[in-house]
Amino acid sequence: MLEFLGSDTLYKILRGPMCWVAFGIFIIGSIYRIVKWYKELSDEKVVFAYFKPWYALKSYLHWLTPYGSRNWRLHPYMSLFTFFFHVGIVIIPIFLSAHNLLIYESWGISWWTVPDAIADAITLIALIACVFFLGRRLILKEVRYVTSASDYYILGVVFFTLLTAFLAYHQIGYYKAFLNLHIFFGELMLVSIPFTRLAHMWSFFFTRGYTASEFGYVRRVKDW
Amino acid sequence: MAEVAQTQFKVEDPGIEEGLQKLTDEKKDKILSEFVAFLKKGRFDVYVNTCIHCGLCSDACHWYQSFKDPIYSPAGKVKQTIWEILRRDGKVDRAFIRRAAEVAFTECNLCKKCSMYCPFGIDIGYMMNLVRRLCHLLGVVPLYIQDTVNSHSATLNQMWVKQDEWIDTIFWQEDEGLAEIKNFKIPFDKEGADIMFSVIGPEPKFKPQLIKEVATLMTIAGVDFTFPSFDGWDNSDMAMYIGDFEICGRNKKYHFEAALRLKVKRIVMCECGHAFRSVYDVGNRWLGWKAHPIPVIHAIQLYYELLKTGKLKVVRKIKEPVTLHDPCNVVRGRGLGKYARYIIEQICEDFREMTPNGEHNFCCAAGGGVINCGPIWRGKRVAGNKVKAEQIKATGAKIVITPCHNCHSGIADIIQTYNLDVKNVFFVDLLLQVVEIPDHLKVE
Numbered sequence: 001m002l003e004f005l006g007s008d009t010l011y012k013i014l015r016g017p018m019c020w021v022a023f024g025i026f027i028i029g030s031i032y033r034i035v036k037w038y039k040e041l042s043d044e045k046v047v048f049a050y051f052k053p054w055y056a057l058k059s060y061l062h063w064l065t066p067y068g069s070r071n072w073r074l075h076p077y078m079s080l081f082t083f084f085f086h087v088g089i090v091i092i093p094i095f096l097s098a099h100n101l102l103i104y105e106s107w108g109i110s111w112w113t114v115p116d117a118i119a120d121a122i123t124l125i126a127l128i129a130c131v132f133f134l135g136r137r138l139i140l141k142e143v144r145y146v147t148s149a150s151d152y153y154i155l156g157v158v159f160f161t162l163l164t165a166f167l168a169y170h171q172i173g174y175y176k177a178f179l180n181l182h183i184f185f186g187e188l189m190l191v192s193i194p195f196t197r198l199a200h201m202w203s204f205f206f207t208r209g210y211t212a213s214e215f216g217y218v219r220r221v222k223d224w
Numbered sequence: 225m226a227e228v229a230q231t232q233f234k235v236e237d238p239g240i241e242e243g244l245q246k247l248t249d250e251k252k253d254k255i256l257s258e259f260v261a262f263l264k265k266g267r268f269d270v271y272v273n274t275c276i277h278c279g280l281c282s283d284a285c286h287w288y289q290s291f292k293d294p295i296y297s298p299a300g301k302v303k304q305t306i307w308e309i310l311r312r313d314g315k316v317d318r319a320f321i322r323r324a325a326e327v328a329f330t331e332c333n334l335c336k337k338c339s340m341y342c343p344f345g346i347d348i349g350y351m352m353n354l355v356r357r358l359c360h361l362l363g364v365v366p367l368y369i370q371d372t373v374n375s376h377s378a379t380l381n382q383m384w385v386k387q388d389e390w391i392d393t394i395f396w397q398e399d400e401g402l403a404e405i406k407n408f409k410i411p412f413d414k415e416g417a418d419i420m421f422s423v424i425g426p427e428p429k430f431k432p433q434l435i436k437e438v439a440t441l442m443t444i445a446g447v448d449f450t451f452p453s454f455d456g457w458d459n460s461d462m463a464m465y466i467g468d469f470e471i472c473g474r475n476k477k478y479h480f481e482a483a484l485r486l487k488v489k490r491i492v493m494c495e496c497g498h499a500f501r502s503v504y505d506v507g508n509r510w511l512g513w514k515a516h517p518i519p520v521i522h523a524i525q526l527y528y529e530l531l532k533t534g535k536l537k538v539v540r541k542i543k544e545p546v547t548l549h550d551p552c553n554v555v556r557g558r559g560l561g562k563y564a565r566y567i568i569e570q571i572c573e574d575f576r577e578m579t580p581n582g583e584h585n586f587c588c589a590a591g592g593g594v595i596n597c598g599p600i601w602r603g604k605r606v607a608g609n610k611v612k613a614e615q616i617k618a619t620g621a622k623i624v625i626t627p628c629h630n631c632h633s634g635i636a637d638i639i640q641t642y643n644l645d646v647k648n649v650f651f652v653d654l655l656l657q658v659v660e661i662p663d664h665l666k667v668e
Contacts, residue, residue, distance in 0.1 A: 040266040046509055047267065063343055070584055071341040074283055082343075136279070143279035145294030146303050151277050203274040204344055211345025218505055218515075220559030221583040223340050 006176035014183040015102075022187035029194025034202055047210055055216030056209030062224035063208060069224035078136070081129035088126030089158055090201070092119050093186075098169070116169075123166050130159040154198050161185040231293040233604040237597070239367030240325050244318045247362055252321075255361050256314035263310055268354075271346045272306065275299065281348065284341035286586040287331055289611040296608070298338035298348045301327050305355045325364050328355035330601050331608070333592035334465070335552035340583065349592075356593075357467025365466050368598030372462040375425070377471050380478050381458035382425030391453055393428040397436035405665050410439045413486060414450035419526075420488040421449050422479065424460035424496045424629055437652045438494065438523065444661055445535040447526075449492075456482025459493055461502035465593030469510050476507025480517050490519035492526045495650045497553030497628035498591060504558060522554055524627055527651055528563040531570050537660040538570055545574040546654075547621035547646075549635060550585035551628035552592075559583075564627060567651060571658045576619040586612050588626070590634020605634070606641045613642035623647050625654065 004010060041047040062068035065083075072079035093099055097113040104110040133155055136143045164182035168175060192198050215223035262268065279299060282288045287296040294300045305324045309316060316324075336349040359365055365373075375384045385393075394410050401408035411417070421442070427434050435451075442449045451457060456478040463471035483491050493500050500522050508516045530536040548564055555561040561582045568575050578585060589609035594601070612635070616624055624639075624646050626632045636648050 037266075037270055040269065044266045049514060059345070063345075069343075070580070071280055071283065071343070075280065078278075078280070140279060141292075142282040142288065142294040142297045142300070143277070145297065146277045146279060146299045148277065197273055197276055200274045200276055200344060203270050206270055207274050208343075208345040211339050211347060214347075215340070219557050221556055221561075223345060 002174060002177060005180055006174055007180075010180050011176070011183075014180055014187065018187055019183075022190045026190035026193055029191075030199075030202060033194045033199055037203065037206060041206065050213050050217055051210055052213040052217045053209075055212045056205075058216070059208055059212030059223055060205070062222075077132065081125075081132050084122055084125040085129035085133075088122045088129075088162065092122055095119075120166070120169065123162055123169075127159070127162050127166060130155060130162065134159075150196060154192065154196050157185060157189045157192055157198075161189050231291040231296070233607075235326075235330075235600055235604065237326075237366045237600060239365050239370050240322055243359075243362065243364035244322060247318070247321075247364065252318075252362060253314070255358070256309070256316065259358050259361075260309060260314035263306065267347070268306070268351070271351065272310065274344050275302070275342075275346055276344075278343070281338040281342045281346075284337040286333075286589055286611050287608045289586070290608050296331060298332075298342075301332055302348060302351055306351055321359070321362060321364055324355055325359045325366070328352045328359060329366050329369065329466075330594055330597055330604060333552070333587045333589060333594050335587035335592060336556060337552065337584070337587065340556070353465070353467055356465065357469070360466045360468050366597040366601070368600075369462055369466055369593050369596040372425075372596055373466055373468055373471060376461070376463050376475055380455040380475060382460045382462055383429040385425055385428050385458075387454065390428055390457060393432050394435065394451060394453075397432050397439070400433070401436045401440055402667075404667060405440055405443055405661070406667050407665075408440070408443065410435070411450045412453040414448075416487045417450040418448040418489050419450070419492050420483045420486055420490075421451055421492050421494070422457060422459040422482075422499075423451075423494040424499050425458045426460070426629060427494060434494070434650065434652065437650075437656055441527075441530075441536070441652055441655055441659070444659060444665060445530045447530070447535070450486060450488065452482040452486060454482065456480075456485075459491075459499040459503060460496065461499055461507060462593060462596055464502050464506045465498070465596070469506075472502065472507050473510035476502060477511055479503070479507075480511075483518050488518075490521060491516075493520065493522050495523045495627040495629065495632075495652065497551040497557065498593075498630060501553040501557050522558065522560055524554060524560045524563050524567065524651065527567050527655060531567060536655065538658050539660040540658050542572045542623070542654055542658060543574070544622040545576055545620060546572045546623045546625060547576045547578055547616065547619040548581070549578065549588065549616075549624055549626045549628075549631055550582055551626065551631045552585075552587055554628060555585065556583040564625075564651075567655075568625070571654055576621050578615050578619055586615060588612065588628075588631035588634035588638075590637070591628065591630040595630055595633055602637060606637050609634070609638055610642070613638050613644060616644055616646060617642075621646060623649055623654075625649055625651060627651050 066079045067073050095112060095114045096119050097116060100110045100113050137147045164178045164185060167173060168178040168182050212223050215221055281298040285298050304327050332352040334349040334353055339345055339347045339349060372382045375382055398408060398410045423435060459479050461472050461475055503516050503520050548568060550561055589605050594605055624635060626635050626648055627650060639646055639648055
């Protein structure tokens with residue numbers, strides 16, 4: 001089993017065809033989801049009639065910044081961990097030198113990268129954040145009450161993607177197996193985005209923006 | 225402070241129970257399958273598939289803050305209603321519907337603070353209002369609030385006030401006012417007046433003196449105002465709170481048309497919140513208007529204007545410590561907190577803010593149609609707002625200003641139950657104590 005996990009054959013499959021499949025499902029699935037939502041929300045005549053980009057933008061900035069909203073300030077640890085967690089899972093992978101190298105090897109293009117030490121530190125914080133999120137789910141009654149199995153799935157996929165990345169980078173244990181597992185979990189995560197509540201990476205901009213518009217334009221108050 | 229350990233309440237509401245008895249399986253299945261189809265698209269689909277179950281909405285909710293029981297958290301209420309309907313694909317039994325009606329009608333005030341506290345801005349108030357609509361379509365609605373909607377339907381006002389009773393009430397208040405203001409008049413149907421003042425049904429029914437008070441204040445300030453003698457005088461709207469948007473739209477149409485018929489420049493709403501929401505946010509949309517078709521302002525804005533322009537002259541200030549309850553529909557709903565604070569600054573010496581305040585304030589637990597579900601739910605409603613009692617007590621104020629009718633009644637209940645040493649007033653009550661009556665209006 002371990003031999004298979006660390007095998008070059010598996011690596012070639014994950015690095016080759018599975019990569020295409022994962023990105024294909026992620027991109028096409030996401031476009032499908034966004035177009036479906038856009039069409040249905042357009043049918044609900046009150047949504048886009050009141051959508052005001054200026055209010056939406058202000059609200060995005062407040063809610064994407066640690067301590068930018070009152071509720072973030074009421075939950076200082078949650079605010080900080082949420083921020084670093086999302087930086088670690090969304091921004092860092094795009095600008096990671098190792099990922100850039102893969103793209104360079106394939107297509108001969110690359111872009112700006114973050115120093116490995118910073119990426120490493122943020123990955124570690126993001127991992128701690130996963131444990132923190134899990135702890136909240138298990139301990140806080142208001143979170144435990146609304147938790148379902150899918151919450152553990154989406155947290156698990158992200159956690160193992162980060163964990164295997166960290167182990168592979170530091171070459172702790174069986175490097176090749178962790179690398180393959182990292183690619184596997186990363187691809188699983190991409191595939192999951194359109195079909196699970198990980199789709200909040202897209203819908204955030206709908207829901208936050210619409211509420212911000214209703215608050216800013218109709219209700220004339222800030223929503224953070 | 226009285227401790228409330230109980231978090232579950234067994235209340236038998238005749239409207240819900242009889243509705244469930246009359247509900248046939250065919251009707252139930254048909255309406256629920258349509259509702260499930262509705263849940264799977266548009267805003268609902270986005271909301272359900274965005275919520276990450278983080279529980280951060282809990283701190284917004286006064287029900288959760290009072291009981292600390294997760295069944296009262298905003299997401300917890302969605303779990304007990306929407307998620308469960310989706311999970312069972314609409315195949316729910318009567319016990320489920322009973323609980324869903326209880327959650328939507330009596331455990332959520334639609335104050336929308338949670339959508340402000342949700343990192344995604346998920347509009348849980350909207351979701352709960354649509355659960356109410358489901359209950360309305362099923363015919364399972366608390367008795368008292370259904371009665372007010374029946375009244376809206378039959379009489380175009382909330383309280384079964386007949387036209388002659390309405391006219392008579394105004395004449396009565398005019399008579400009362402003559403003792404205080406010389407040649408006092410509450411003009412009916414004055415075409416082309418600057419302002420049509422509109423009140424809610426419960427004013428002529430229970431608090432007619434408020435009509436006299438506000439008419440007195442407008443007379444002192446020299447405002448050109450009128451009241452309609454015909455239907456459309458009532459701006460209140462319980463129909464929107466049971467999700468009966470057809471009746472809601474019809475009410476608002478009559479309301480706007482009354483103003484257009486009188487050719488007034490604008491409508492001023494009494495110190496009420498939900499009616500204001502119905503006009504700027506709900507009824508107008510149902511009727512196809514992006515905003516209200518003629519200018520509408522709240523009494524708070526009128527008082528602000530009158531003070532700012534010097535039409536009302538303040539000659540003395542309220543000395544006792546005062547605090548302000550920010551009603552959701554006028555402060556979080558329309559940003560009037562700054563105007564309210566200006567008025568207080570002008571007329572009060574010792575103002576003490578509640579914590580949190582402004583658009584972050586805790587709800588009164590009475591609004592959103594909850595108090596209109598009737599006295600049988602009172603115990604639960606008051607227990608569900610212990611946090612408000614603590615908040616008021618912490619200010620040390622002796623007067624709490626509540627510029628909204630539902631808030632006013634809700635806070636009165638809280639003051640009584642938790643033995644708070646405060647007096648509950650409207651802005652107009654305080655303003656009349658501090659403004660100068662011009663000589664030509666003084667009774668000799």
